[in-house]
Amino acid sequence: MTLNRRPTVLLLVILFLVIGAAFLTQLIPYRQIIESNRQVEAAEAELAALEEENRLLEADVAALETPEEVERLAREKLGYARPGETAYVVLDPPSSGEPAPQAQPVEPAPDRTWVEKIWDFISGADQES
Numbered sequence: 001m002t003l004n005r006r007p008t009v010l011l012l013v014i015l016f017l018v019i020g021a022a023f024l025t026q027l028i029p030y031r032q033i034i035e036s037n038r039q040v041e042a043a044e045a046e047l048a049a050l051e052e053e054n055r056l057l058e059a060d061v062a063a064l065e066t067p068e069e070v071e072r073l074a075r076e077k078l079g080y081a082r083p084g085e086t087a088y089v090v091l092d093p094p095s096s097g098e099p100a101p102q103a104q105p106v107e108p109a110p111d112r113t114w115v116e117k118i119w120d121f122i123s124g125a126d127q128e129s
Contacts, residue, residue, distance in 0.1 A: 079106065 063069045074080040081087035087106045112120070 081106070083111075 064073075079087055079089060088103050089106055090103060
């Protein structure tokens with residue numbers, strides 16, 4: 001009986017080893033496939049975020065093509081004023097407790113030719129004020 005039993009046990013051990021080897025050889029590619037799928041999902045999420053950002057930037061570009069938006073941004077960001085208007089600069093109070101300086105009206109810059117504006121830009125004179 002031990003003679004008949006040994007080949008069966010040996011056969012079962014060999015069968016388990018073959019199944020284990022097959023499992024291990026398939027496990028590594030399966031993990032690579034799962035990791036590849038994760039990378040694809042991450043790339044798709046990044047692509048969706050970039051497409052949304054592009055959509056918002058394209059909307060900003062389209063808005064900048066209107067004269068009203070350009071004027072609004074020039075007034076808001078750069079403090080520009082039309083000739084005859086008086087622009088005021090509001091300063092935040094200093095944190096040291098000193099009284100804030102009184103806001104002085106900003107005089108509009110005198111009209112200059114385009115050549116003078118380019119020379120001011122090149123020489124840096126436009127940043128001195």
